[in-house]
Amino acid sequence: MPVFAHKQYVLLFLLSLSACVSARVAQPISMKQATDAGITCEEIVTEYKTNTEIAAARIAKNKRDDTRELWLGILVWPGLFDLQNADGTEGNALLDRNLYLKETATGKKCTGLDAWPKQPARYT
Numbered sequence: 016m017p018v019f020a021h022k023q024y025v026l027l028f029l030l031s032l033s034a035c036v037s038a039r040v041a042q043p044i045s046m047k048q049a050t051d052a053g054i055t056c057e058e059i060v061t062e063y064k065t066n067t068e069i070a071a072a073r074i075a076k077n078k079r080d081d082t083r084e085l086w087l088g089i090l091v092w093p094g095l096f097d098l099q100n101a102d103g104t105e106g107n108a109l110l111d112r113n114l115y116l117k118e119t120a121t122g123k124k125c126t127g128l129d130a131w132p133k134q135p136a137r138y139t
Contacts, residue, residue: 038099043105046108064131066110067135070107073103106137
């Protein structure tokens, strides 16, 4: 076999490696924030509700993407898997923040904790 034919296989192999998905890196929020000491009950409720909505959307998106990527990986190319799971990781970080906010609200004796929205299931 000519030497040139081997170079084609190497080139094909390198090209296939470059076809992997470039995944977004997660940037989860910190559970405790520097401004938490002065946060009011109203601010806690607002942040809790906002975090719940955003976390639910990100976790749902990550689950949809997982299903799509599974089929793409099976039928097209395994390099299309996004193993970073950025949306799921960030959604879980928001849920962790909400646990801390709920503890803070309990410590401040905020009212209406029972009316706060239920947390979505964590991304696993």
